[in-house]
Amino acid sequence: MSRASRQIAPHQLPTRRLEALVDGVFAIAITLLVLEISVPIVDSAEASDLVDALIDKWPSYIAYAVTFFIVGAYWINHHRLFFLLRGVDHTFLILNILCLMAIAIIPFPNAVVAEYLRDPALRGAAAALYGVAMLVLALLFNATWWYAHLRGLFRKDVDPAKIRKVLRSYAVGPVVFALGIALSGWAPVAVLIVFFLLPVGYLFEGPVGQIDEGYLTPGE
Amino acid sequence: MSRASRQIAPHQLPTRRLEALVDGVFAIAITLLVLEISVPIVDSAEASDLVDALIDKWPSYIAYAVTFFIVGAYWINHHRLFFLLRGVDHTFLILNILCLMAIAIIPFPNAVVAEYLRDPALRGAAAALYGVAMLVLALLFNATWWYAHLRGLFRKDVDPAKIRKVLRSYAVGPVVFALGIALSGWAPVAVLIVFFLLPVGYLFEGPVGQIDEGYLTPGE
Amino acid sequence: MSRASRQIAPHQLPTRRLEALVDGVFAIAITLLVLEISVPIVDSAEASDLVDALIDKWPSYIAYAVTFFIVGAYWINHHRLFFLLRGVDHTFLILNILCLMAIAIIPFPNAVVAEYLRDPALRGAAAALYGVAMLVLALLFNATWWYAHLRGLFRKDVDPAKIRKVLRSYAVGPVVFALGIALSGWAPVAVLIVFFLLPVGYLFEGPVGQIDEGYLTPGE
Amino acid sequence: MSRASRQIAPHQLPTRRLEALVDGVFAIAITLLVLEISVPIVDSAEASDLVDALIDKWPSYIAYAVTFFIVGAYWINHHRLFFLLRGVDHTFLILNILCLMAIAIIPFPNAVVAEYLRDPALRGAAAALYGVAMLVLALLFNATWWYAHLRGLFRKDVDPAKIRKVLRSYAVGPVVFALGIALSGWAPVAVLIVFFLLPVGYLFEGPVGQIDEGYLTPGE
Numbered sequence: 001m002s003r004a005s006r007q008i009a010p011h012q013l014p015t016r017r018l019e020a021l022v023d024g025v026f027a028i029a030i031t032l033l034v035l036e037i038s039v040p041i042v043d044s045a046e047a048s049d050l051v052d053a054l055i056d057k058w059p060s061y062i063a064y065a066v067t068f069f070i071v072g073a074y075w076i077n078h079h080r081l082f083f084l085l086r087g088v089d090h091t092f093l094i095l096n097i098l099c100l101m102a103i104a105i106i107p108f109p110n111a112v113v114a115e116y117l118r119d120p121a122l123r124g125a126a127a128a129l130y131g132v133a134m135l136v137l138a139l140l141f142n143a144t145w146w147y148a149h150l151r152g153l154f155r156k157d158v159d160p161a162k163i164r165k166v167l168r169s170y171a172v173g174p175v176v177f178a179l180g181i182a183l184s185g186w187a188p189v190a191v192l193i194v195f196f197l198l199p200v201g202y203l204f205e206g207p208v209g210q211i212d213e214g215y216l217t218p219g220e
Numbered sequence: 221m222s223r224a225s226r227q228i229a230p231h232q233l234p235t236r237r238l239e240a241l242v243d244g245v246f247a248i249a250i251t252l253l254v255l256e257i258s259v260p261i262v263d264s265a266e267a268s269d270l271v272d273a274l275i276d277k278w279p280s281y282i283a284y285a286v287t288f289f290i291v292g293a294y295w296i297n298h299h300r301l302f303f304l305l306r307g308v309d310h311t312f313l314i315l316n317i318l319c320l321m322a323i324a325i326i327p328f329p330n331a332v333v334a335e336y337l338r339d340p341a342l343r344g345a346a347a348a349l350y351g352v353a354m355l356v357l358a359l360l361f362n363a364t365w366w367y368a369h370l371r372g373l374f375r376k377d378v379d380p381a382k383i384r385k386v387l388r389s390y391a392v393g394p395v396v397f398a399l400g401i402a403l404s405g406w407a408p409v410a411v412l413i414v415f416f417l418l419p420v421g422y423l424f425e426g427p428v429g430q431i432d433e434g435y436l437t438p439g440e
Numbered sequence: 441m442s443r444a445s446r447q448i449a450p451h452q453l454p455t456r457r458l459e460a461l462v463d464g465v466f467a468i469a470i471t472l473l474v475l476e477i478s479v480p481i482v483d484s485a486e487a488s489d490l491v492d493a494l495i496d497k498w499p500s501y502i503a504y505a506v507t508f509f510i511v512g513a514y515w516i517n518h519h520r521l522f523f524l525l526r527g528v529d530h531t532f533l534i535l536n537i538l539c540l541m542a543i544a545i546i547p548f549p550n551a552v553v554a555e556y557l558r559d560p561a562l563r564g565a566a567a568a569l570y571g572v573a574m575l576v577l578a579l580l581f582n583a584t585w586w587y588a589h590l591r592g593l594f595r596k597d598v599d600p601a602k603i604r605k606v607l608r609s610y611a612v613g614p615v616v617f618a619l620g621i622a623l624s625g626w627a628p629v630a631v632l633i634v635f636f637l638l639p640v641g642y643l644f645e646g647p648v649g650q651i652d653e654g655y656l657t658p659g660e
Numbered sequence: 661m662s663r664a665s666r667q668i669a670p671h672q673l674p675t676r677r678l679e680a681l682v683d684g685v686f687a688i689a690i691t692l693l694v695l696e697i698s699v700p701i702v703d704s705a706e707a708s709d710l711v712d713a714l715i716d717k718w719p720s721y722i723a724y725a726v727t728f729f730i731v732g733a734y735w736i737n738h739h740r741l742f743f744l745l746r747g748v749d750h751t752f753l754i755l756n757i758l759c760l761m762a763i764a765i766i767p768f769p770n771a772v773v774a775e776y777l778r779d780p781a782l783r784g785a786a787a788a789l790y791g792v793a794m795l796v797l798a799l800l801f802n803a804t805w806w807y808a809h810l811r812g813l814f815r816k817d818v819d820p821a822k823i824r825k826v827l828r829s830y831a832v833g834p835v836v837f838a839l840g841i842a843l844s845g846w847a848p849v850a851v852l853i854v855f856f857l858l859p860v861g862y863l864f865e866g867p868v869g870q871i872d873e874g875y876l877t878p879g880e
Contacts, residue, residue: 017679017739019237024687027244028468031252031324032691039331042342047405050336050345064325072317076310079237090736097732101725104691111699116710122702125710185707239457247464248688251472251544259551262562267625270556270565284545292537299457299533459677467684471692471764479771482782487845490776490785504765512757519677519753 015088018096022082025100026075029107030068036060036111059117066196067110070134071103073199074141081145084163086155095144102137109133113192127188127195131181134195138173145170173198235308238316242302245320246295249327250288256280256331279337286416287330290354291323293419294361301365304383306375315364322357329353333412347408347415351401354415358393365390393418455528458536462522465540466515469547470508476500476551499557506636507550510574511543513639514581521585524603526595535584542577549573553632567628567635571621574635578613585610613638675748678756682742685760686735689767690728696720696771719777726856727770730794731763733859734801741805744823746815755804762797769793773852787848787855791841794855798833805830833858 037060040053078099088096109130116126148154149163176198180191257280260273298319308316329350336346368374369383396418400411477500480493518539528536549570556566588594589603616638620631697720700713738759748756769790776786808814809823836858840851 017683017743020240020680020683021687021735023237023240024244024684025691027241028248028688028691029694030320031245031248032694034249034252034325034327035255035695037325037328039328039335041335045341047342047345050342051348054332054345054349065321068321068324069317072314072320075241076313076317079313083237093736093739094732097729097736100690100732101728104728105694105697105724107694108697108699112714115699115701121705122707122710125707125714128711129714240460243457243460244464247461248468250540251465251468254469254472254545254547255475257545257548259548259555261555265561267562267565270562271568274552274565274569285541288541288544289537292534292540295461296530296533296537303457460680463677463680464684467681468688470760471685471688474689474692474765474767475695477765477768479768479775481775485781487782487785490782491788494772494785494789505761508761508764509757512754512760515681516750516753516757523677 015082015085018088018093019082022078022096022100023075025104026071026078029104030071032107033064033067033110036107036114037064060114063110063114063117066192067106070196070199071106074103074137078141081148081166084154084158085148087153089151089153092144092148092151092153095140095147099137099140099144102133102140106133106137117192124185124188127184127191128181130195131177131184131191135174135177135181138170138177142167142170142174235302235305238308238313239302242298242316242320243295245324246291246298249324250291252327253284253287253330256327256334257284280334283330283334283337286412287326290416290419291326294323294357298361301368301386304374304378305368307373309371309373312364312368312371312373315360315367319357319360319364322353322360326353326357337412344405344408347404347411348401350415351397351404351411355394355397355401358390358397362387362390362394455522455525458528458533459522462518462536462540463515465544466511466518469544470511472547473504473507473550476547476554477504500554503550503554503557506632507546510636510639511546514543514577518581521588521606524594524598525588527593529591529593532584532588532591532593535580535587539577539580539584542573542580546573546577557632564625564628567624567631568621570635571617571624571631575614575617575621578610578617582607582610582614675742675745678748678753679742682738682756682760683735685764686731686738689764690731692767693724693727693770696767696774697724720774723770723774723777726852727766730856730859731766734763734797738801741808741826744814744818745808747813749811749813752804752808752811752813755800755807759797759800759804762793762800766793766797777852784845784848787844787851788841790855791837791844791851795834795837795841798830798837802827802830802834 037057040050040057042050042053044050109126109132113123113126113130116122145167149160149167154160154163176194180195184191257277260270260277262270262273264270329346329352333343333346333350336342365387369380369387374380374383396414400415404411477497480490480497482490482493484490549566549572553563553566553570556562585607589600589607594600594603616634620635624631697717700710700717702710702713704710769786769792773783773786773790776782805827809820809827814820814823836854840855844851
C-alpha cells in the first residue's frame with residue numbers, strides 16, 4: 001500500500017479482528033502476571049511460618065497489582081481511541097503488532113521488579129529495566145495513534161483538534177519514563193511510584209475525557 | 221467524565237470489547253489452573269508407584285475442580301448481569317479491571333491450597349489466603365454491580381427492584397468469606413467446603429434466577 | 441429456573457458470550473500444551489549432541505500433536521453442534537463449564553504421557569490417566585448435548601432424528617475410553633493409538649457429516 | 661462432507677468462530693513467548709551485576725522480538741486472506757487446526773534458539789530446529805490457502821488471478837526454509853536473519869498488497 005496516498009481516503013480493513021487480537025494479548029499478558037507469584041515452600045509445623053512466608057511475598061503482590069493496573073489503563077486508552085477509528089490500514093496493523101510486542105513482554109520486567117524490590121542495591125537496575133519497557137511501550141503507543149491521526153483513520157465526526165490535544169498529552173509518558181530511567185539509580189522506589197501514578201493519572205484526569213462527549217453515545 | 225451527572229443518562233461505550241477482555245481473562249485464569257498440577261517424577265519399574273503418585277496429587281485435582289467451578293460461577297453471574305446493561309462508562313471499566321485483577325490472581329491462592337491441603341498444621345493459613353482472595357473479589361464484584369445499578373447502566377426494561385434484590389443477596393458473600401478467614405485457623409476444611417458451596421448455591425438456587433423472566437428471550 | 445418447564449420453550453440467553461469463553465478455553469488449553477516441551481540443556485561442543493537431545497524428545501512432540509488434534513476435533517464438533525442451537529439456558533451454561541473443566545485439564549495427562557511414553561513399565565499407568573481424562577470429557581460432552589436436545593435448545597429447522605443419530609454415535613466414545621483404561625496395563629501403546637484414532641474418525645467419517653446439509657448454508 | 665463435490669458450491673459455516681479460535685491461538689502463542697525470558701538470579705550488592713545479567717540475556721530479547729514479529733506477520737497474512745472468504749468447510753477447519761498446531765509450538769523452537777544463540781557449536785542445530793518448525797508452518801499455510809482457492813471458498817468479487825498470484829508467491833517460503841535448514845550447520849546466524857527477513861518482506865513488499873484494491877473498503 002502506497003504511503004504517499006495521504007490525501008485519499010485510506011484503504012481500510014474492518015477493525016473487528018484486530019480488536020480480537022489486541023484484547024487477547026492484553027488479557028493474556030495481564031493474566032500471565034500471576035505466574036510470577038510462586039507458592040512459598042514452608043517446611044514447618046507452625047501456621048505462622050506459612051503466614052510469614054506469604055506476607056514476605058509482598059513485592060510480588062504490589063508488582064502484580066501495579067502492573068495489572070498499568071496494562072489495564074493502556075487497554076482502556078487503546079479501547080477509547082480504537083472506538084473512534086473508521087478503519088485500519090496495513091501500516092496501522094504493523095504498528096499495533098509492535099505495541100502488542102511491548103505489552104506482551106511486560107510480565108518480564110514485572111518479575112524482575114518483584115524479585116529485586118526489597119534489595120536496596122539492585123532495585124535501581126530493576127526499576128531501570130521496568131522504565132525501559134514502559135518507555136518503549138509509550139513511544140510505540142504514541143507512534144501508533146499519531147499515525148492513525150495523520151493518515152485520517154479517525155471518524156469524520158470526531159474533532160481533529162480534540163484528538164491532537166489528547167495525543168499531545170501522551171508525550172508526557174516518554175519524557176517521564178526517560179527521566180525515570182535516568183533517576184532509577186538514585187531513587188528507585190520514587191521512580192516506580194511515579195511510573196504507577198502516570199497511567200492512573202491518565203485514567204482519572206487525562207485529556208481523553210475531553211473527547212468523551214464526542215464519541216460516547218447516550219443510553220438506549 | 222463528571223461523577224456528579226447521575227441524573228443524566230450515563231455516557232456509554234459499547235459493551236462488546238469489555239466483554240472480550242472479561243471473557244479472555246476468565247478463560248485464561250481458569251485454564252492456567254492446570255499449570256499448578258505438575259507431573260510426578262517416579263523413578264521405579266512398578267506401574268503401581270506411578271498410579272500412587274498420581275493419586276497422591278488429589279489435593280491438586282480437588283483444588284482445580286473447586287476453583288474452576290467457583291470462577292465459572294462468577295463468569296455466569298457476570299454474564300447474566302452484563303447482559304442486562306445498556307452500556308458502560310469509564311468508572312465501570314475501571315471497576316471491571318479491578319474485578320479482573322482479583323480473578324486473575326486466583327491461580328495463586330489455589331496453588332497454595334493445593335500445596336498445603338494435606339498438612340493439618342498449615343492448611344489453616346492456606347484457607348485464610350484463599351478466603352482473603354475470595355473476599356476481595358466478592359467486595360469488588362459487589363461494588364461493580366452496585367455502581368452499575370446506581371448509575372442507571374441497566375436497561376430500562378429491567379425491574380430495578382429485582383436488580384436490587386439480586387445485589388442485596390450478593391452481600392452474603394463478603395460476610396461468609398470474612399467469617400471463613402476468622403475461622404480458618406480452627407476448621408480449615410469446613411471453611412473451604414463452605415467457600416465452595418457458596419457460589420454453587422448462587423448457581424442453583426440464587427436470586428439471579430428471580431430476574432430470569434425479565435431478561436431471557438424466548439427461542440427463535 | 442424451574443427444571444420442570446420442559447414443555448415450554450426454554451428460556452434462552454444469546455450464545456455469543458458462551459462461544460467466547462468456550463473458544464478462549466479451547467485456544468488456551470491447546471496452546472499451553474507447548475509449555476510441556478522443555479528446552480533440552482546440552483553441555484557439549486558437538487552439534488550432534490543437541491540434535492540427539494532434540495530428537496530424544498519425540499514423545500513430547502507426538503503427545504503435543506495427538507492431544508492438539510483431539511482437542512481440535514472436540515472444538516470442531518462443539519462448533520458444529522453449537523451452530524445449531526437457538527439459545528442456551530442456565531443448566532446448559534453449567535454443563536459447558538464442566539466440559540471446559542475437562543478440556544482445560546488435558547495438558548496434565550498429556551504431560552504425564554509425554555514423560556512416561558518411553559518407559560515400558562510406567563506407560564500403562566500414564567495411558568490409564570489419559571483415558572480417565574478422556575472418559576470424563578466424553579461423558580460430559582454427551583451429557584451436555586443430550587441435555588440440549590432433550591430441552592429443545594436446537595433450532596426448529598434441524599431434524600431431531602438427525603441430532604439423535606449424531607448423539608447416539610457419540611456413545612462410542614465413553615465405551616472405547618472405558619475399555620482403553622481397562623486394557624492400558626496390557627497394551628498401552630495400542631490403547632493410545634485407539635484414543636487418537638477415535639476423534640480422527642469422528643472428524644473424517646463421523647455421523648456429524650450426516651446433518652451437514654441440514655445446517656450448512658450455501659455460499660454468498 | 662463428500663470430497664468429490666468440488667463442482668458444487670462448497671458447504672459453508674460462518675467464519676466468526678474459526679476467527680475467534682485462530683485469533684486466540686495466535687494471541688496466546690505470541691504472549692507465551694515471554695515465559696522463556698527468565699528472571700536472572702544475581703547474588704551481589706552491585707547494581708552493575710544485575711544490569712550485566714539483564715544485558716546478558718540479549719539472545720532471549722532478540723528471539724522474542726523476531727518470533728513475535730514473524731507470528732504477527734503470519735497473523736496479518738491470515739487475517740487478510742480470511743477476510744476474502746465467503747465461508748469455510750469441514751476440511752478447511754481441519755487445515756486451520758493443523759496450521760494452529762504449527763503456530764502454537766513456535767515458543768519451543770524460539771526458546772531453543774534463545775538458549776543456544778551464543779554457542780557457536782550448537783546454534784546451528786537450534787537454527788535447524790527453528791527452520792523445521794517454520795517449514796512445517798509454511799507448508800501448512802500454503803496447503804490451507806490453496807485448498808480455499810481450489811474449493812472456491814473465496815468471495816466471487818475477488819479476482820482469482822490475483823489470489824493465485826499471491827498464493828504462488830507464498831511458495832518462496834518453504835524453499836527458503838528448506839535451504840536454511842540445509843545451510844544451518846554452516847551459517848546459522850545468516851540463516852536466522854534470512855528467516856526473519858522473509859515474513860518482514862511479505863509484510864512490506866509482498867504481493868498481498870496487490871489485491872488490496874480488490875478487498876479494502878473505502879472509509880465511512
